[in-house]
Amino acid sequence: MDSSISSSASLSPLKFRCFDPTYAYSATTANHSRLLSNLSPRSFAVNSRSSMETSENSERKIVTGDAGYVLEDVPHLTDYVLDLPTYPNPLQDNPSYSVVKQYFVNLDDTVAQKIVVQKDGPRGTHFRRAGPRQKIYFESDEVYACIVTCGGLCPGLNTVIREIVCGLHHMYGVNKVLGIEGGYRGFYARNTIPLTPKVVNYIHKRGGTILGTSRGGHDTSKIVDSIQDRGINQVYIIGGDGTQRGASVIFEEIRRRGLKVAVAGIPKTIDNDIPVIDKSFGFDTAVEEAQRAINAAHVEAESIENGIGVVKLMGRYSGFIAMYATLASRDVDCCLIPESPFYLEGPGGLLEYVEKRLKENGHMVIVIAEGAGQDLLSESKRSKDHQDASGNKLLQDVGLWISQKIKDHFAKRKMMPINLKYIDPTYMIRAVPSNASDNVYSTLLAHSAIHGAMAGYTGFTVGPVNGRHAYIPFHRIIEKQNKVVITDRMWARLLSSTNQPSFIDPRDITRSKREEEEQQQQQKPLLSGESYMLEAEPKPQ
Numbered sequence: 001m002d003s004s005i006s007s008s009a010s011l012s013p014l015k016f017r018c019f020d021p022t023y024a025y026s027a028t029t030a031n032h033s034r035l036l037s038n039l040s041p042r043s044f045a046v047n048s049r050s051s052m053e054t055s056e057n058s059e060r061k062i063v064t065g066d067a068g069y070v071l072e073d074v075p076h077l078t079d080y081v082l083d084l085p086t087y088p089n090p091l092q093d094n095p096s097y098s099v100v101k102q103y104f105v106n107l108d109d110t111v112a113q114k115i116v117v118q119k120d121g122p123r124g125t126h127f128r129r130a131g132p133r134q135k136i137y138f139e140s141d142e143v144y145a146c147i148v149t150c151g152g153l154c155p156g157l158n159t160v161i162r163e164i165v166c167g168l169h170h171m172y173g174v175n176k177v178l179g180i181e182g183g184y185r186g187f188y189a190r191n192t193i194p195l196t197p198k199v200v201n202y203i204h205k206r207g208g209t210i211l212g213t214s215r216g217g218h219d220t221s222k223i224v225d226s227i228q229d230r231g232i233n234q235v236y237i238i239g240g241d242g243t244q245r246g247a248s249v250i251f252e253e254i255r256r257r258g259l260k261v262a263v264a265g266i267p268k269t270i271d272n273d274i275p276v277i278d279k280s281f282g283f284d285t286a287v288e289e290a291q292r293a294i295n296a297a298h299v300e301a302e303s304i305e306n307g308i309g310v311v312k313l314m315g316r317y318s319g320f321i322a323m324y325a326t327l328a329s330r331d332v333d334c335c336l337i338p339e340s341p342f343y344l345e346g347p348g349g350l351l352e353y354v355e356k357r358l359k360e361n362g363h364m365v366i367v368i369a370e371g372a373g374q375d376l377l378s379e380s381k382r383s384k385d386h387q388d389a390s391g392n393k394l395l396q397d398v399g400l401w402i403s404q405k406i407k408d409h410f411a412k413r414k415m416m417p418i419n420l421k422y423i424d425p426t427y428m429i430r431a432v433p434s435n436a437s438d439n440v441y442s443t444l445l446a447h448s449a450i451h452g453a454m455a456g457y458t459g460f461t462v463g464p465v466n467g468r469h470a471y472i473p474f475h476r477i478i479e480k481q482n483k484v485v486i487t488d489r490m491w492a493r494l495l496s497s498t499n500q501p502s503f504i505d506p507r508d509i510t511r512s513k514r515e516e517e518e519q520q521q522q523q524k525p526l527l528s529g530e531s532y533m534l535e536a537e538p539k540p541q
């Protein structure tokens, strides 16, 4: 019996559920049929809920247990490839690792998404714990891996590349790793780079990605053709939400073709906008670097009468960098993020607050995330929607816009001369090498991805959930974005540290809370099993 099955089967009593009828095809094939034959036929329940946005065929492997326990499992090669042989994990003979007690992850280990629980509350969603398994599905000399980086830059990309190459080599004796140049389109339109531990030895000290990156150019069948033609059987895809969507489609096509190819996603996003995981690599480095710009803005503002420093930071839809840099700095008087609407004119508006701060303090610092206030800009400039090659909305420069608005306000009113300095460090923050903690974090992500692929898991993104690395099915990563919740304590801490007005109409707070509650309600059936057409019966003991 293969590892995924034994692990699932031992979580008894179990209820197997899926959300898409296409699951039936894999359930009746390969090893899963053996597992399912051990369960009551009624335990196979189908729900009419629509499948995820980008991959219509996506299946969801849901295992339920006692007390509202739910495992949102990831696919395994044995779901659709028949009779795959297994091999002992070479790590057990590795001098560095073999001394570790219980080095291999217990097949039943799962990681809880919700760790604050009540006595009688449901245990909630869990994910399969990441880490090395005793049995693996690839022999060392059989593996032909490739790595691709897509989307915008992020500190730590080179570290992840380095650690995939070195991890595969040192832990599993894999020598064939190919770097795909220039993002997804590199699979079919660019050269490849053979990657060895020697080639990647020093790359973690450099910013960017040695492989290059791009937006757009995702042609699924050409990409999978290239994977198939080259004989690649492990695909490591490093990128943000768009990239993970692309990875999900690639995985679906690979499964459709029945290929023994593991697809592992490593989440990269400087904006920290990927849900489920604790945080993304490079985020700490970005916040640290952002603080240097805030310090400069503060020094400039403080040194001159009525000085105003404006710093624009990245954050297209999520203002995490701005929020954390502001909280860390304590020199910021106002932080504006996409999640928190604001207005300029009138009582309680931004301009009134700027006047107040200058009168009280003689200077002020404003941090603004690039996605903040875009509705105001669009109104004033009547701009058309422009998109980048991946379909992401191109933003207007809110930093320049707000600086001009503040200048115009004080000029018009002839009340006090101001000195405004606008600093835009956005790309400087992205292009630096990762700091020490992001380097270690990136290493763990790379290793978790390798262990997962070697153990035959596929169609997953790896990342820490409450501090423990887990394998998360693609659909959970791409179904929504991680955003700052402005009704949470962290944003309240920020408001209290800057003393800025919340700029929010109390009615908006009520609406936001209601939306959150509704969202939780929508998820409830998944946790409690209420919406399933057939209720599963526990396996007879």
Ligand SMILES: Nc1ncnc2c1ncn2[C@@H]1O[C@H](COP(=O)(O)OP(=O)(O)OP(=O)(O)O)[C@@H](O)[C@H]1O
Residues within 6 Å of the ligand: 054, 150, 151, 152, 153, 183, 184, 185, 214, 215, 216, 217, 218, 239, 240, 241, 242, 243, 244, 245, 246, 247, 249, 268, 269, 270, 271, 389, 390, 392
């Ligand atoms: N829905 C999708 N289906 C297939 N491919 C996609 C999809 N969305 C995006 N991609 C591809 O993923 C790659 C990266 O996407 P995108 O430019 O949005 O960056 P990202 O991965 O979200 O990173 P970031 O936004 O953090 O810079 C692009 O090559 C794009 O074509």
Ligand SMILES: O=P(O)(O)OC[C@H]1O[C@](O)(CO)[C@@H](O)[C@@H]1O
Residues within 6 Å of the ligand: 152, 153, 240, 270, 271, 314, 315, 316, 370, 388, 430
């Ligand atoms: O200019 P580029 O490379 O398209 O990237 C800009 C975007 O990439 C990000 O860094 C990540 O999504 C955003 O914060 C930013 O809007």
Ligand SMILES: [Mg+2]
Residues within 6 Å of the ligand: 151, 240, 241, 242
């Ligand atoms: Mg993105």
